[in-house]
Amino acid sequence: MPYELFYWPGIQGRGEFVRLALEEAGADYIDVARGAESDGRGVPALLALLEGDGLTTPPFAPPILRDGTIVIAQTANILLYLGSRLGLAPQDEAGRLWTHQIQLTITDLVAESYHTHHPIDEDLYFHEQKPAALHRAGVFRRTRLPKFLGWFERVLTNNPAGDTQLVGGATTYADLSLFQVLEGLSYAFPMATAGVLATLPRVAALRAAVARRPRIKSYLESDRRIPFNETGIFRRYPELDG
Amino acid sequence: MPYELFYWPGIQGRGEFVRLALEEAGADYIDVARGAESDGRGVPALLALLEGDGLTTPPFAPPILRDGTIVIAQTANILLYLGSRLGLAPQDEAGRLWTHQIQLTITDLVAESYHTHHPIDEDLYFHEQKPAALHRAGVFRRTRLPKFLGWFERVLTNNPAGDTQLVGGATTYADLSLFQVLEGLSYAFPMATAGVLATLPRVAALRAAVARRPRIKSYLESDRRIPFNETGIFRRYPELDG
Numbered sequence: 001m002p003y004e005l006f007y008w009p010g011i012q013g014r015g016e017f018v019r020l021a022l023e024e025a026g027a028d029y030i031d032v033a034r035g036a037e038s039d040g041r042g043v044p045a046l047l048a049l050l051e052g053d054g055l056t057t058p059p060f061a062p063p064i065l066r067d068g069t070i071v072i073a074q075t076a077n078i079l080l081y082l083g084s085r086l087g088l089a090p091q092d093e094a095g096r097l098w099t100h101q102i103q104l105t106i107t108d109l110v111a112e113s114y115h116t117h118h119p120i121d122e123d124l125y126f127h128e129q130k131p132a133a134l135h136r137a138g139v140f141r142r143t144r145l146p147k148f149l150g151w152f153e154r155v156l157t158n159n160p161a162g163d164t165q166l167v168g169g170a171t172t173y174a175d176l177s178l179f180q181v182l183e184g185l186s187y188a189f190p191m192a193t194a195g196v197l198a199t200l201p202r203v204a205a206l207r208a209a210v211a212r213r214p215r216i217k218s219y220l221e222s223d224r225r226i227p228f229n230e231t232g233i234f235r236r237y238p239e240l241d242g
Numbered sequence: 243m244p245y246e247l248f249y250w251p252g253i254q255g256r257g258e259f260v261r262l263a264l265e266e267a268g269a270d271y272i273d274v275a276r277g278a279e280s281d282g283r284g285v286p287a288l289l290a291l292l293e294g295d296g297l298t299t300p301p302f303a304p305p306i307l308r309d310g311t312i313v314i315a316q317t318a319n320i321l322l323y324l325g326s327r328l329g330l331a332p333q334d335e336a337g338r339l340w341t342h343q344i345q346l347t348i349t350d351l352v353a354e355s356y357h358t359h360h361p362i363d364e365d366l367y368f369h370e371q372k373p374a375a376l377h378r379a380g381v382f383r384r385t386r387l388p389k390f391l392g393w394f395e396r397v398l399t400n401n402p403a404g405d406t407q408l409v410g411g412a413t414t415y416a417d418l419s420l421f422q423v424l425e426g427l428s429y430a431f432p433m434a435t436a437g438v439l440a441t442l443p444r445v446a447a448l449r450a451a452v453a454r455r456p457r458i459k460s461y462l463e464s465d466r467r468i469p470f471n472e473t474g475i476f477r478r479y480p481e482l483d484g
Contacts, residue, residue, distance in 0.1 A: 055400065056402055058397060058400060059343075060350075060390075072343065073343055077339055077343045097314060097322070098299050100316075101299070101314065101316050104319055105302045105316065108302075111353065119362050119374065119378075120361050120374050121377060121378070123385075129377075135362045135363060135371075135374075136361070136362040139362070139364070143365075148302075151300070151302050154300055155300060158296065158297065158300060160298055
């Protein structure tokens, strides 16, 4: 039975971290909300799962993964579940927790990236909170972006199995997620991200290596990959890039 | 060998979610950064762990738990590790993931609580970003707080084993963490939180029940419990309470 992913259609968003893991593993999955309503899919199917009564594990927000009777939400939690099943995480407890710890730090970076364009109100447009966004984005570019990306460089440097992947000697979902964040940051802050990456050779090399993986490359070239746009997490507002 | 918790002294912060689990379980632990430098503890010991070279699992930020040779960061990840060891999480995978999913949603609520007083710059004082904070706090009180707390009420309502705990038939670390968030929200937003809790009987009852648990009660009355203050996550700025 295929995995079922429920996420807002039209954006990569947090669902993309799950998609990349499923694609890399060649897993059979349905991107439910991008399907046709006449097939019982589409946004109504997502809303039914999100708002349905009686579910003993109700999700707070998408992405949501359904695997038979199991319904899981929270991006990092979904990847924790999928990691061992898809061969994208170590089997031992310490390795699994470390991979998950990296993913949770990526989660924090993703949230901070979103706040650069919507620092005070999700329900207002960007132009309605632009002064606050300019301030927040400046702090992000000068302080937070170098701190986060520098930490990933340190993790790569310290990996005893080699500096071409974050955990152990094989690709994990954390590598795929770091790639995705770097793609998003390079879309939203092309100058600032290029400037930081120029000082972090291992992080830059990991990004390029993931893009070359055959299944990832094929996915990125397919129409399953939604282009970045100004309704997602990573948005290109040139004034926020300094 | 006792667990070693590394967290900033002087605030409850994110470390408090770990402390409550250790206290409820009666676990032997050392709150390292609150110890004396002459004993090799204090903030220098925290900084040494945080900034030390060569650690294969370098933490990005506190809290950090050390258990022998294992070093774990990210609050929810620490609780995932401790949950099964302290008898504060189900043993089966689905139950463990569900408990963790609730914890990750609490993590999101904690981050949003912090942003109410520091929406655009962690390095400025509250009074230097007050207009943005007033806006952000208004959105939080009107929209986000009821949405989050309403979700916990739904989780309690839908628990087939009973509505007095979030997961299954026994207390988990998620119950302790929900208690802690409610304490913090009631400190920071006494009027807004009381207003929402008046409509959520199960959430309000869980909070009271956790406070009555013998080890938690004893801990809260001890000097190990740091009082809420205006350098932590939850700060009382009356103008943010509406």
